[in-house]
Amino acid sequence: xxxxxxxxxxxxxxxxxxxxxxxxxxxxxxxxxxxxxxxxxxxxxxxxxxxxxxxxxxxxxxxxxxxxxxxxxxxxxxxxxxxxxxxxxxxxxxxxxxxxxxxxxxxxxxxxxxxxxxxxxxxxxxxxxxxxxxxxxxxxxxxxxxxxxxxxxxxxxxxxxxxxxxxxxxxxxxxxxxxxxxxxxxxxxxxxxxxxxxxxxxxxxxxxxxxxxxxxxxxxxxxxxxxxxxxxxxxxxxxxxxxxxxxxxxxxxxxxxxxxxxxxxxxxxxxxxxxxxxxxxxxxxxxxxxxxxxxxxxxxxxxxxxxxxxxxxxxxxxxxxxxxxxxxxxxxxxxxxxxxxxxxxxxxxxxxxxxxxxxxxxxxxxxxxxxxxxxxxxxxxxxxxxxxxxxxxxxxxxxxxxxxxxxxxxxxxxxxxxxxxxxxxxxxxxxxxxxxxxxxxxxxxxxxxxxxxxxxxxxxxxxxxxxxxxxxxxxxxxxxxxxxxxxxxxxxxxxxxxxxxxxxxxxxxxxxxxxxxxxxxxxxxxxxxxxxxxxxxxxxxxxxxxxxxxxxxxxxxxxxxxxxxxxxxxxxxxxxxxxxxxxxxxxxxxxxxxxxxxxxxxxxxxxxxxxxxxx
Amino acid sequence: xxxxxxxxxxxxxxxxxxxxxxxxxxxxxxxxxxxxxxxxxxxxxxxxxxxxxxxxxxxxxxxxxxxxxxxxxxxxxxxxxxxxxxxxxxxxxxxxxxxxxxxxxxxxxxxxxxxxxxxxxxxxxxxxxxxxxxxxxxxxxxxxxxxxxxxxxxxxxxxxxxxxxxxxxxxxxxxxxxxxxxxxxxxxxxxxxxxxxxxxxxxxxxxxxxxxxxxxxxxxxxxxxxxxxxxxxxxxxxxxxxxxxxxxxxxxxxxxxxxxxxxxxxxxxxxxx
Ligand SMILES: Cc1cc2nc3c(=O)[nH]c(=O)nc-3n(C[C@H](O)[C@H](O)[C@H](O)COP(=O)(O)OP(=O)(O)OC[C@H]3O[C@@H](n4cnc5c(N)ncnc54)[C@H](O)[C@@H]3O)c2cc1C
Numbered sequence: 001x002x003x004x005x006x007x008x009x010x011x012x013x014x015x016x017x018x019x020x021x022x023x024x025x026x027x028x029x030x031x032x033x034x035x036x037x038x039x040x041x042x043x044x045x046x047x048x049x050x051x052x053x054x055x056x057x058x059x060x061x062x063x064x065x066x067x068x069x070x071x072x073x074x075x076x077x078x079x080x081x082x083x084x085x086x087x088x089x090x091x092x093x094x095x096x097x098x099x100x101x102x103x104x105x106x107x108x109x110x111x112x113x114x115x116x117x118x119x120x121x122x123x124x125x126x127x128x129x130x131x132x133x134x135x136x137x138x139x140x141x142x143x144x145x146x147x148x149x150x151x152x153x154x155x156x157x158x159x160x161x162x163x164x165x166x167x168x169x170x171x172x173x174x175x176x177x178x179x180x181x182x183x184x185x186x187x188x189x190x191x192x193x194x195x196x197x198x199x200x201x202x203x204x205x206x207x208x209x210x211x212x213x214x215x216x217x218x219x220x221x222x223x224x225x226x227x228x229x230x231x232x233x234x235x236x237x238x239x240x241x242x243x244x245x246x247x248x249x250x251x252x253x254x255x256x257x258x259x260x261x262x263x264x265x266x267x268x269x270x271x272x273x274x275x276x277x278x279x280x281x282x283x284x285x286x287x288x289x290x291x292x293x294x295x296x297x298x299x300x301x302x303x304x305x306x307x308x309x310x311x312x313x314x315x316x317x318x319x320x321x322x323x324x325x326x327x328x329x330x331x332x333x334x335x336x337x338x339x340x341x342x343x344x345x346x347x348x349x350x351x352x353x354x355x356x357x358x359x360x361x362x363x364x365x366x367x368x369x370x371x372x373x374x375x376x377x378x379x380x381x382x383x384x385x386x387x388x389x390x391x392x393x394x395x396x397x398x399x400x401x402x403x404x405x406x407x408x409x410x411x412x413x414x415x416x417x418x419x420x421x422x423x424x425x426x427x428x429x430x431x432x433x434x435x436x437x438x439x440x441x442x443x444x445x446x447x448x449x450x451x452x453x454x455x456x457x458x459x460x461x462x463x464x465x466x467x468x469x470x471x472x473x474x475x476x477x478x479x480x481x482x483x484x485x486x487x488x489x490x491x492x493x494x495x496x497x498x499x500x501x502x503x504x505x506x507x508x509x510x511x512x513x514x515x516x517x518x519x520x521x522x523x524x525x526x527x528x529x530x531x532x533x534x535x536x537x538x539x540x541x542x543x544x545x546x547x548x549x550x551x552x553x554x555x556x557x558x559x560x561x562x563x564x565x566x567x568x569x570x571x572x573x574x575x576x577x578x579x580x581x582x583x584x585x586x587x588x589x590x591x592x593x594x595x596x597x598x599x600x601x602x603x604x605x606x607x608x609x610x611x612x613x614x615x
Numbered sequence: 616x617x618x619x620x621x622x623x624x625x626x627x628x629x630x631x632x633x634x635x636x637x638x639x640x641x642x643x644x645x646x647x648x649x650x651x652x653x654x655x656x657x658x659x660x661x662x663x664x665x666x667x668x669x670x671x672x673x674x675x676x677x678x679x680x681x682x683x684x685x686x687x688x689x690x691x692x693x694x695x696x697x698x699x700x701x702x703x704x705x706x707x708x709x710x711x712x713x714x715x716x717x718x719x720x721x722x723x724x725x726x727x728x729x730x731x732x733x734x735x736x737x738x739x740x741x742x743x744x745x746x747x748x749x750x751x752x753x754x755x756x757x758x759x760x761x762x763x764x765x766x767x768x769x770x771x772x773x774x775x776x777x778x779x780x781x782x783x784x785x786x787x788x789x790x791x792x793x794x795x796x797x798x799x800x801x802x803x804x805x806x807x808x809x810x811x812x813x814x815x816x817x818x819x820x821x822x823x824x825x826x827x828x829x830x831x832x833x834x835x836x837x838x839x840x841x842x843x844x845x846x847x848x849x850x851x852x853x854x855x856x857x858x859x860x861x862x863x864x865x866x867x868x869x870x871x872x873x874x875x876x877x878x879x880x881x882x883x884x885x886x887x888x
Contacts, residue, residue, distance in 0.1 A: 045690050049697065049830045057824060088827030101828060540645065 015445045015452075022344055024369040025435050027521045028486055028514065029449045031464075032478035037525035038343020040335060040614040041533070043106070050107050051615050054114035057087060058121075066118045069245035070409060072237075077124060077245050078202065085155025089115075090129050093137060098149035104349070105283070106342040110615065112284040116291030119413030120245030126288065127198035127246075128152070131281050132159025135207045135222060138360050139265040139273050144224060148205055160203035162194035162251050163274050169196075170426045173220055173271055177210040177253060187257040188212070188223060190231075193250055196420075200234055200249035203227060208253070209270050219268035223258050231256035242412035279367050279374040281421045283345075286377030287338040289385035289417050293331050296385075296410045298610035300324065300392030303405075305606060307397070314395070321602035323391040325550065328601050330384035331611055332547040333555070336522040337380065341373045372434050375427040376515040382417035382424060389414040428511035433501060435514060436493050450490035453483040457582050470536055470545045471524050473590040474552040478520040481559045484586040485513045488563050491579070492570050506569055509562040516555035523548035543604045543613065546597040553592045560587045616676030616769075616809075618661040619731040620700070621722055621749075623682060624648040624691040625742040636861040643710065650691055653737025653797065659822040660801045661735050662699045664769055668812035671823070675811055677701050681725055683708055683718055689838055696833035697825035703836070704729075708843040714854040717847060719751035724846040726756060733774065736796040738763050753794035761787045765800035769810045 020026030021036065043051075061083060062069075068076045084090065092108045094100020108129075115122045133152045136145055151157040168174040177192025190210055197206070206225045211218035225232060235250030265273050301324060304315035314320050348366045352359055367374075389411045393400035400407050418424045439446035456462040464479040466472050489510055493500055500506065527541075527548035534541045560583065567579040605611060626634065627647040635642040650658075658680065665676030680695040681704040682688050692703040706721050726734055736749035753760035761776035765784070768775040776795055777786040789795070800806060804817040825833075871877045881887045 045693070046830065046834065049690075049694065049825070050827060053825050053827060053830060060821070060824075086826065087824055088829075091827060101831060103827075 015448045017445060017449065020444060022348070023444060025372040025438055025444050027518050028435065028482055029445060030521075032475040032482070032521055032524050037336075037340040037522055038106075038347070039526040039529055040339045041526070041530065042343075043110075043615060047107060047110060048615055050103070051110040051114050053087065054089065054111040057084065057089070058115050058117055062115070062118045062121050066120075066406070066409065069118060069120045072245055077121065080121060081124060081128070081158070082155050084125060085153075089125070090133075090153045090155055093129065093134060094149055094153040095137065095145075098145060098153060100149070100153050102354075104342070104346040105280075106339065106346050109284060109287040109338060109342050112288045113291035116288040117295040118245075119243040119292065119409075119416070122288055122292075123198060123243050123246045123416070126281070126284055127161065128159050128203075130284055131161035131277050132199065132203070132205070132207065134277050134280060135161070135264055135273050136224070138276070138364050139222070143261065144264065148224070152205065157204040158199055158202055160197050160199045160206045160251070161277065162197050162200075162206050162208040164194065164196045166193060166195045166250075170423055172209070172274060175209060175211060175220070177208065178218075179210040179212045179221065179223060179258070181212075181260075182257065185260070187259055188263065190223065190225070190253045190256045190258055193252050195250055196238070197249055197251045198420075199247050200251050201237055201247035206232075206251060207264060207273075208251070209274055212267055214267070220270040220274075221267050222264040222270040222273045224262040224264050225253070225256060225258055229256050229258065240416075242409070242415050244412075275371075276364050276367055278421055279371050282374040282378035282427070283338060283341055285417060285421050286334065286374075286381035287342075289381035289414070290331055290334040290338060292410060292414060292417075293327065293334070293381075293385045293388040294611040296389045296392045296407060296414075297324070297327050297331065297605065299405075299407045299410065300327075300395040301606055301610055303396050303399075303407075305609075315606055320395060321606075322598055323395060324605050325598035325601040327388040327391055328605055328611060328613075329547050329551040329554070330387060332544075332613065333519040333523050333551045334377070334381040334384050335614060336526045337373070337518055338377050340522045340525070341370055341377060344373070345370055372431055372438075372514075373518065375422070375430045375434070375511075376518050378421060379424045379427045379431070379511065380515045380519065382414075385414045385417055425508075428508050429504065430511075431514050432489060432507045432510035436489065436500075439490075439493075446486055447490050449483070450487045453487045453586075454582075456483070457585055463585070469528065470531055470541075471527050471548060473592070474520065474524050474549060475528075477552060477556045477588070477590065478517070478524055480586040480588060481513075481520065481556055482517055484563055484583055485510070485517055485559060487582065487586075488513075488566050488579075492566065495570060503569070506566050509566050509569075513559045513562040516559050520552050520555050523551050542600060546600045547613075549592055550594065550597050550601065553594065616665050616733075617729070617731040618664060618676065618678050619726055619729055619734045620654070620658045620661045620678060620680050620695070621682065621734065621736050621752075622654040622658070622680050622691060622695055623651045623737075623740045623742075624684065624688050625651045625740055628741070634861070636859050638858050638860070640711070641859055648687075648691060650694060651737055651740045651742070653739060653741070653799070655737070655822050656799060656802050657735040657737045657797050658695055658698065658700065660764070660767060660795075660797050660807050661733075662823065663807035663812070663818065664733075664767065664809045666809060666811065668809070668816040668818060671699075674699070674701070675809070679704065679729060679731070681705070681722065683713060683721060683843070685709055692838055693833045693836075694825065696836045696838075697830040698823055699829070701836065703838040704841065705838055706841050706843055706846050711856075712843065712852060714852050715745050715747045716751060716853050717850050719748050719755055720848050720850040721843060721846040722748070722752050723755040724848055725841070726752065730792075732791045734758075734792075734794045736794070738796045738798050749794055749796035756792075756794070758792050758794050759789040760794040760796075761789050762796045763798045764795050765798055765803075766806045767795065767797075767801065768808045771810075 017029040018031055021030045062080055065076055091101040092103050092111060096102050115125055136149055152159055163172050165175050179188040179190045182189055204227045208223050208225050212221040231254045233252045238248040304320050305313055307314045345366055349363055352362050393407050393411045396405055396407050399405050438444040464476055466476045492506055527544045530541050530544040563583055567576055571579055627649045661678045665678055678700045679702055680692055680700045682692060683706040696703055704725055739746035763778040764776045765779045766777045773788050773790045775788050777784040802821050804820055
């Protein structure tokens with residue numbers, strides 16, 4: 001992967017960075033909060049109705065049966081899936097000609113959020129409608145789609161996505177499953193074992209990735225395999241820490257003869273299918289984590305109001321209120337980033353002509369464009385969820401450690417989010433790698449921005465100054481942080497060139513810093529929009545601004561801590577002095593009334609029995 | 616069969632603590648709204664009466680929903696259209712222009728124009744708990760009325776309506792056209808039978824969910840808007856709101872050690888026994 005050769009291209013100093021406000025990764029160089037980011041407050045009536053329909057279904061049908069689902073009571077989950085199908089929840093992303101509704105990504109994310117409280121159901125639903133059905137939607141031929149899509153959308157058939165194997169998880173392309181063309185050219189014969197397959201136990205249609213043997217070379221490709229095909233067998237159900245009600249099994253292929261018509265997409269392009277479908281999965285995993293975190297926060301808040309110690313409800317104690325506020329600020333950041341990304345994708349997709357024969361190819365290109373954002377959502381939101389369920393369990397004290405309280409299940413169910421759809425490590429590595437690759441391809445003026453930063457640093461009065469409004473400090477901090485991150489990223493890239501890809505610790509720190517840039521930018525844009533709509537003195541504005549401020553305060557500190565670690569990792573002594581001097585100029589602190597803002601947030605959340613800031 | 620259902624939006628009780636109260640006015644900005652639960656039950660009853668319970672997708676009659684309020688209430692109407700109503704009527708006005716008598720008069724005008732077989736109301740709205748409009752409308756139309764329905768069974772040209780009373784059920788037969796108000800039992804699995812629905816059929820408990828495609832289609836169903844002045848028949852608001860105040864915050868409860876302590880507190884502190 002020669003993604004860093006050719007460095008050193010000098011950009012012109014006339015670059016208009018804000019032109020990149022809708023480019024994937026563009027947030028790293030655009031001015032803070034000015035990107036016209038889509039926010040959850042902009043959802044229209046129909047979006048909200050879809051969300052409410054799903055939320056009501058979760059509340060009335062799924063949540064009351066969470067325990068039965070967890071204990072794998074036969075058929076409960078299947079029955080709920082059929083009900084979900086009858087209510088049209090499988091139609092969301094299916095094209096109209098196959099009976100679907102072809103709704104936008106924002107809707108699919110709203111529904112993923114609404115269905116998140118019971119992890120087993122959410123994962124089953126997500127695997128079927130997302131990674132199970134979408135490969136056909138985006139890559140299927142007309143004939144393949146008409147054979148299966150309608151039945152997948154109606155719930156007649158259930159779907160699975162089979163990429164992982166016992167010996168290849170993160171290194172998915174090293175799969176050992178093979179496909180060979182039969183002598184008569186009519187079939188591919190597949191052999192191998194797929195592992196960890198969600199819905200494996202009951203799916204009717206498997207999208208299987210395998211190495212197509214073509215002479216001496218192996219060509220990674222995708223195949224549609226029906227469960228009833230001879231040679232397909234299913235392993236026993238895995239006994240899992242969380243999402244216990246969901247089905248996870250091996251899928252074993254022993255000389256399975258698949259008709260050649262069931263090759264999905266092009267030979268040797270299986271990795272494209274695998275990764276682009278995962279991209280979509282990552283946004284949904286992100287927003288699903290946000291939804292589960294909101295649910296956990298609600299559980300914690302309810303408990304905190306009722307539990308009395310030292311003659312006071314524990315919700316009155318500062319350390320409990322801090323947990324509530326800190327959880328809420330992470331939820332706020334995750335939610336703002338997630339729906340902003342949906343807005344970007346949907347705005348670009350809406351410009352496409354649905355009758356264009358290349359429509360789905362172009363739609364996939366849009367999804368690929370925002371792959372950095374997809375990885376950020378996956379990592380940030382699943383980490384945030386881990387924090388929130390942990391803290392809300394802590395709020396429950398000993399009770400939280402027992403099965404009698406929902407938070408115990410939420411804690412277990414949350415853990416998978418950091419593992420599947422690309423581990424958080426794998427996604428962290430992708431974030432800076434993709435950003436730098438885009439810079440080299442000339443798609444993002446990252447190196448120019450770093451050059452400009454150097455110039456700004458070389459003389460007084462050239463750095464961005466503080467504007468006005470309730471987010472003025474945060475906006476400036478975000479501007480400075482972008483400069484610092486991009487400067488460090490390009491410093492490291494210039495120094496190590498291709499070898500940077502092996503400096504995982506540097507990349508990991510960069511990933512976190514970049515994710516926080518997106519987070520800061522997104523919450524600032526949202527709080528500013530709310531301020532414009534309702535005025536600075538409005539109570540709700542104040543809560544939004546408090547959340548944005550609290551998050552930015554932590555994010556800024558975390559970014560500079562990451563950059564400091566990077567500086568130490570990549571420099572000799574005198575270089576370190578230079579880096580520290582430059583970073584020092586960008587690392588400008590400002591005053592935030594952390595306690596007061598936390599109080600405001602905690603009070604709002606306690607009064608409303610939960611997050612209740614959006615839909 | 617044609618049924619009119621009157622709906623009212625009420626503040627979502629989960630968010631009711633956001634209400635800002637001043638002596639002159641209840642400020643409703645920022646509130647989340649829902650269909651009044653009893654009106655949801657009325658709609659469910661109307662839908663059950665216009666279908667064969669086994670084939671609910673095939674509509675066997677017309678259900679029209681109506682409400683009074685500003686443009687925003689159309690979202691409430693569209694929710695009803697998504698669950699199965701065919702069309703909607705909105706009488707344009709603001710919430711503080713209204714009282715029960717005016718509402719009843721305006722609805723009467725619409726009902727007289729629409730000439731339905733039945734009008735179904737929720738027994739009361741959970742915001743004001745007045746429990747009056749249904750009865751007033753029946754009086755104004757001079758139609759038979761059955762209130763607090765727990766079960767409804769359709770017959771030829773009439774409805775057999777039962778309400779729960781102490782120790783049993785009180786059953787009335789009302790001939791079309793008639794007004795019925797419903798209680799919460801009406802959405803139980805065996806509460807409502809149209810002539811087409813097999814008596815052995817059991818509904819699932821509660822109101823039906825809107826399927827996503829129905830939400831999409833509801834956008835295209837017609838909402839007819841009428842002016843309050845054109846429907847009120849000269850009636851104007853008769854109630855004068857003198858003052859609004861928020862209820863006092865509830866004092867924290869106490870836990871008592873045992874039954875004896877409870878009895879003591881009830882007798883001596885609360886003076887309830
Ligand atoms: C409940 C469940 C459901 C699943 N559902 C599906 C499904 O439906 N379809 C499907 O195809 N798969 C599914 N998976 C598989 C899942 O995607 C993999 O478990 C995941 O990709 C990790 O692979 P692995 O388990 O082999 O771990 P490994 O790849 O062995 O990783 C082990 C550890 O090493 C780290 N690591 C690996 N490579 C690197 C590297 N280059 N640099 C730094 N760190 C590295 C990882 O981050 C991880 O922490 C599921 C898994 C589970 C547990």
